[in-house]
Amino acid sequence: MSTNWFRYASPATFYPLAGTLVPWFAAGAAVLTAIGLYIGLVAAPTDFQQGDAYRIIFLHVPAAWMSMFLYVVMAGWSALALGYNTRLSAMMAQAIAPTGALMTLIALTSGAFWGRPTWGTYWAWDARMTSELILLFLYLGVIALRNAIEDPRRADRACGVLALTGVVNIPIIYFSVQWWNTLHQGATVSLTKSPAMASIMLASMLVMAFAAWFYAIAASLARVRTIIVERERGAAWIAALPEVRGAA
Amino acid sequence: MNTAAATMSPVATDTVWPAIRWAVARDLKLALRSRTELAVQLLFYVIVVSLFPLATSPEKGLLSTMGPGVLWVAALLASLLSLPRLFAADFADGTLEQIALSPYPLAALVFGKIIAHWLTTGLPVAVLAPLLGLQYAMDGEALFVLTAALAIGTPILSLLGAIGAALTLGLRASGSLLALLILPLYVPVLIFGAGAVDAARAGLGADANLSLLGAGLILAIIGAPFAAAAAVRIALD
Numbered sequence: 001m002s003t004n005w006f007r008y009a010s011p012a013t014f015y016p017l018a019g020t021l022v023p024w025f026a027a028g029a030a031v032l033t034a035i036g037l038y039i040g041l042v043a044a045p046t047d048f049q050q051g052d053a054y055r056i057i058f059l060h061v062p063a064a065w066m067s068m069f070l071y072v073v074m075a076g077w078s079a080l081a082l083g084y085n086t087r088l089s090a091m092m093a094q095a096i097a098p099t100g101a102l103m104t105l106i107a108l109t110s111g112a113f114w115g116r117p118t119w120g121t122y123w124a125w126d127a128r129m130t131s132e133l134i135l136l137f138l139y140l141g142v143i144a145l146r147n148a149i150e151d152p153r154r155a156d157r158a159c160g161v162l163a164l165t166g167v168v169n170i171p172i173i174y175f176s177v178q179w180w181n182t183l184h185q186g187a188t189v190s191l192t193k194s195p196a197m198a199s200i201m202l203a204s205m206l207v208m209a210f211a212a213w214f215y216a217i218a219a220s221l222a223r224v225r226t227i228i229v230e231r232e233r234g235a236a237w238i239a240a241l242p243e244v245r246g247a248a
Numbered sequence: 249m250n251t252a253a254a255t256m257s258p259v260a261t262d263t264v265w266p267a268i269r270w271a272v273a274r275d276l277k278l279a280l281r282s283r284t285e286l287a288v289q290l291l292f293y294v295i296v297v298s299l300f301p302l303a304t305s306p307e308k309g310l311l312s313t314m315g316p317g318v319l320w321v322a323a324l325l326a327s328l329l330s331l332p333r334l335f336a337a338d339f340a341d342g343t344l345e346q347i348a349l350s351p352y353p354l355a356a357l358v359f360g361k362i363i364a365h366w367l368t369t370g371l372p373v374a375v376l377a378p379l380l381g382l383q384y385a386m387d388g389e390a391l392f393v394l395t396a397a398l399a400i401g402t403p404i405l406s407l408l409g410a411i412g413a414a415l416t417l418g419l420r421a422s423g424s425l426l427a428l429l430i431l432p433l434y435v436p437v438l439i440f441g442a443g444a445v446d447a448a449r450a451g452l453g454a455d456a457n458l459s460l461l462g463a464g465l466i467l468a469i470i471g472a473p474f475a476a477a478a479a480v481r482i483a484l485d
Contacts (some may be wrong), residue, residue: 061264084479136434144428148419157416157482161475162429165411168471172464176436180443 012237018221025218031150032211040204056114062212064107064128064222067135068170070100070216074142075167078160082212090156091231094146095165095224099216101139108132127181131174138166152231195212271360274366279368285333289371289376290435293326293341297380308385315384316394316445323373324434327405330369331413332404335480339417348484358480359473362403362410370402386445393448393458400461401441405464407472408433414479436464438453 008014022165040058045085047054081090111129112122123129142159149155239245264463279286300318301311338344348354377398381391416422444457 064350133284134432134435137428144425145415146419148416148425158479161411161479161482162415165408165433165475169436173432176439176460180439191424198471226336 003111022221025214029214037205044200053117058208062112062209063103066212067104075163078163082160091227095220104136127178144230264356267356268360271357272364276362289330295341296322312385316442320442326484331409334413352474355473355477358477362406366403374398393454394445397441397444401437402435404468407468416477416484
């Protein structure tokens with residue numbers, strides 16, 4: 001029994017599939033967030049060094065993971081779109097970009113609010129913070145280029161080339177910033193020196209990471225549905241959709 | 249339609265060198281016929297560099313510390329300012345379309361244009377650097393390392409910049425968009441370039457930084473012409 005996955009490469013077949021999946025992933029994200037936050041905020045003990053401030057990491061670390069991972073996923077969809085010239089892949093890349101930028105912003109802001117009580121400063125030119133900031137610029141560049149090009153097919157391919165250029169550069173940027181950091185700064189602050197994490201904290205963080213995954217999938221799928229309706233609005237199957245007929 | 253595959257398809261290698269030579273010669277000739285434009289871009293670099301002591305302090309210790317960074321940031325901005333010249337005029341009058349239609353590989357033609365762009369913007373910036381570095385009270389070794397780093401690093405700026413310049417062809421507010429797209433990608437060049445001088449001043453030797461810049465240059469030469477050629481094709485249809 002084999003399913004032909006390429007069947008779902010067409011917006012017309014993917015649109016209802018995404019519609020079915022969105023509530024499941026959204027519900028999964030809500031449940032996982034509730035569990036993760038309960039473990040993180042109630043069950044986990046107060047850290048004897050950092051007090052309660054450390055609990056920000058239950059939001060911060062999953063957001064930071066997703067921010068980097070989503071850029072790679074976006075570049076992967078872009079590569080598919082450029083290689084196979086599939087519209088849906090480009091739409092997926094387009095749908096992921098705002099969620100990725102949001103995750104980067106959450107990681108940066110939550111990091112700042114964690115840094116204030118822990119390091120005594122909102123911002124330090126730490127290697128990870130700096131590369132995360134540059135990652136935010138890369139996301140914003142992709143989104144801005146998308147908005148600047150009126151023809152969606154040209155925008156697809158231009159953003160694809162940009163995303164792939166960015167993904168080649170991300171490791172180089174990361175290592176260059178890390179090296180610059182060690183050259184310039186003494187070990188005033190260090191994320192890596194934090195004490196070994198208790199397993200209950202790790203559990204909360206992993207649950208929250210899965211919640212972030214589910215949220216990102218749900219948000220991207222919901223957004224890609226909007227993009228499909230917007231871009232395929234001339235197609236007959238769109239006009240026949242109950243939600244489109246109801247709105248007209 | 250498949251632009252990426254089309255630009256990377258195997259071509260007869262005997263067309264690559266003539267294509268590069270032709271593009272370099274043509275763009276150099278065009279650039280040298282508008283010498284004022286080149287001079288103005290170079291002046292921009294000189295002026296930006298001259299502004300920093302006015303904004304901070306003329307104290308020699310501070311100047312020699314921040315000098316390499318200032319010169320590199322100014323080089324990045326000068327490169328950014330000159331990037332539209334790479335394709336915009338050819339795009340506006342249709343020449344770029346004819347270039348893309350020629351039987352020669354587009355990546356080679358684009359590479360030639362990039363070389364000409366570097367010869368007329370990056371190279372003068374590197375050549376002027378020792379003079380401007382003297383204003384920043386930098387000593388002989390630091391000046392030498394700075395010039396070497398700029399000579400290796402500025403071609404990377406032209407190569408990466410060509411991708412952004414091609415992607416933003418014909419768009420509204422393409423200048424500021426180009427800055428947003430390209431400056432984050434310039435970060436490693438800035439770090440290794442300015443870091444080379446810092447390392448030399450700290451007695452660590454600049455070899456590691458310069459080697460990394462060289463590796464980046466090789467990587468950019470391998471990848472950027474193809475990406476820029478793909479971007480040109482995207483802009484044209």
